[in-house]
Amino acid sequence: MEWLSGRIMLLSGARRALLAFLAGLLTVLALPPFGIFAVPFLSFPVLVWLQDGASGNPDHGRLRRGFPAFAIGWCFGFGYFLGGLWWLGNALLIEADEFAWALPLAVLGLPAFLALYYGFAALVARMLWSDGLGRLAALALAFGLAEWLRGILLTGFPWNAVGYAAMPVPMMMQSAVIFGLAGMNMLSVFVFSAPALLGTRKGMGLGLSLAALLVVGHIGYGYWRLQEPAPTAPQPEQTVRLVQPVIDQAMKLDDAARAEIFTEHLELTAAAPADGAKRPDIIVWPETSVPFLLTENPDALASIADVLQDGQILIAGAVRAENAGAGLPPRYYNSVYVIDDRGQIVGAADKLHLVPFGEYLPFEDLLASAGLKAIAAAMPGGFSAAATRSMLTLPGGQVFYPLICYEAIFPNEVGNAALPASALLNVTNDAWFGDTPGPYQHFQQAQLRAVETGLPLVRGANSGISAVVNGLGEVVSGASFNVRGVVDTILPGKIMTPYDPGQQKRNAAIVAVMFLLVAGFSRGSFIFRVN
Structure with a gap:
């Protein structure tokens, strides 16, 4: 495993970008309709090892030094979103004579844009990077931040947030009651990345034990919840x-x-x-x-x-x-x-x-004057929001x-x-x-x-x-x-649960702070620098 991690770290140029893209593309197999939970345990260690070798030239400025890390994250994200969202192009083919021209924008352009969030995550993680367990915490924290931003910016589009890969069946969905999707995004990336420690050994015992404990707790909690008696239907039954x-x-x-x-x-x-x-x-x-x-x-x-x-x-x-x-x-x-x-x-x-561009046109006056219209709008001018x-x-x-x-x-x-x-x-x-x-x-x-x-x-x-x-x-x-x-x-x-949206947010924030502390102390300083 050390040999493999070393080979991946030393890749350069197109081979490095291609491997990052393929790792992201492979991760899609964890999503429906496949739901292969084991796949991210292969793809995320590859991302970690690629990040290990993504240090920039120390003679360059801060932004240029961070570009190799950003590029790896973007290539990983492009593969992930291309593989997970290519089907959006089908909507444009319903009225192909009118919308087929936009097919490249939907199939390639949207994944390329969404991949910017994962590029940002890789860049932030690199600022906290270390050579042991801390780098996994940094990556988890950064992905959690990126997914949160993806869910709110520009009206938000959290489709296929990375945490869904850890929740393919009901037994593995129950942890969301405690942590919400935001917390599951961070915890999932940490656990999926844990096998990367086999390649560098530092922090391996603690890291793999913690990841195993999280997986056992995740599945065990789900199993325990599903043993609860099914809720009785309200009376009279409907x-x-x-x-x-x-x-x-x-x-x-x-x-x-x-x-x-x-x-x-x-x-x-x-x-x-x-x-x-x-x-x-x-x-x-x-x-x-x-x-x-x-x-x-x-x-x-x-x-x-x-x-x-x-x-x-x-x-x-x-x-x-x-x-x-x-x-x-x-x-x-x-x-x-x-x-x-x-x-x-x-x-x-x-x-x-x-849905932007589906039910309404952003910047409608400008885009409508160019002859554009919303794809799924049933009426002229599109829909209005409640x-x-x-x-x-x-x-x-x-x-x-x-x-x-x-x-x-x-x-x-x-x-x-x-x-x-x-x-x-x-x-x-x-x-x-x-x-x-x-x-x-x-x-x-x-x-x-x-x-x-x-x-x-x-x-x-x-x-x-x-x-x-x-x-x-x-x-x-x-x-x-x-x-x-x-x-x-x-x-x-x-279901009578301790559901509290505020508590889920607080728990997700606690997870984020824990990862920040682990990453920061592993880095040796809270004055974050790009290597």
């Missing part, structure tokens, strides 16, 4: 039906297919329960499932009323229009409606966190906390405000991304929001993955990807 119609995205964009799409949803809603089971009380349609403005189509509301039985409630993703004032075009919102058995809209919530997040209170008393589409990837979108809710509600349309890893990655991240809060998750997706997940992240019932049909199941109860 049966939820998830409608998964699997409507091709090209069809959803075809105006001539609107009636057919609507009828498809109605037919699945009216389907008899399997084997004489209890009829559903709450029916969930996916994001933008209603192909027209409901408030301007009373016949559609009447059709919904005809399908719903007494006491049934429909929650449907739809576009909502709002008058913006005299002489101004209406504003449109990506919303969910609550509709009762009389066809009346009795509740609504609008999406708060919109001013605040609204809860959905159903006639039966249940309270759903709505997360529309990719809002579910943001831990900070689910805070104290969600605690009074009966369940999290995530409606989405992942048909944009075809049969790629994207929908599986999206599901894992939504799943973790249930674990973090102890709230059940009701997730309706056009093409999948639709599922009801309990507060431990276990799938109670679901439909596989691209399988048309319905899912009927009892709404689980809450």
Whole structure:
């Protein structure tokens, strides 16, 4: 192992950059749909050894001395984000005549931009670098900082945060209750990097023992939590039906297919329960499932009323229009409606966190004048964002906390405000991304929001993955990807956990301070210098 680490440290030029890229690319195998937990134990030691050899020329200025470390981190990140996000290009091919020109920007440009965060992480880590255990703490701290910044800057995009690689299954998700995603990002990088100590020996005993202890604690805590009795369903029991119609995205964009799409949803809603089971009380349609403005189509509301039985409630993703004032075009919102058995809209919530370039154009005046428009915007000018997040209170008393589409990837979108809710509600349309890893990655991240809060998750997706997940992240019932049909199941109860968003943040901060102390003392000084 010392021979291998030495060879990697001495690599230079294109071979060094290529190995960093391949290490990042390999790490993607730890993410859905693969979930190979062992892979980062190979890729992160390579990153550490490459960083060991990334010292700059002492005759150069500070920035130039830090460039080799930054470059290694950027190449690693480019491989990771290219391998993890290439499927975004599929959305541009739905209307290829209009958006295919942007394919290189989505497939290569976005990963290249996101890789800047990992380049920054490598640079910060290098400022604290040492030749023993401390360098692992430095790398973990720096990655934690980079992932935090990635989640908040420029509206944030924490998709595939590195901590998800350590949480492929519910048993390995439970530690997020204690540390949150921010803490898991740091702890994961430290543990994944531990085998690098086999190549340099210094601090090996302590480092490997600590990493092993963290892995055992991580899995053991998860096993212990999953042995707890399943939460009892609130009384009276509520049966939820998830409608998964699997409507091709090209069809959803075809105006001539609107009636057919609507009828498809109605037919699945009216389907008899399997084997004489209890009829559903709450029916969930996916994001933008209603192909027209409901408030301007009373016949559609009447059709919904005809399908719903007494006491049934429909929650449907739809576009909502709002008058913006005299002489101004209406504003449109990506919303969910609550509709009762009389066809009346009795509740609504609008999406708060919109997708840049997908649902709206940043710098709209400038970019629109150049002929650009948002990719997924159903109306001219794109969508508007809600001013605040609204809860959905159903006639039966249940309270759903709505997360529309990719809002579910943001831990900070689910805070104290969600605690009074009966369940999290995530409606989405992942048909944009075809049969790629994207929908599986999206599901894992939504799943973790249930674990973090102890709230059940009701997730309706056009093409999948639709599922009801309990507060431990276990799938109670679901439909596989691209399988048309319905899912009927009892709404689980809450998990009584010590969930506290503030405590998770404090625990993550404690982990960060510990890593800073270890890295700083190992470096021998808190006057950080680039070697």
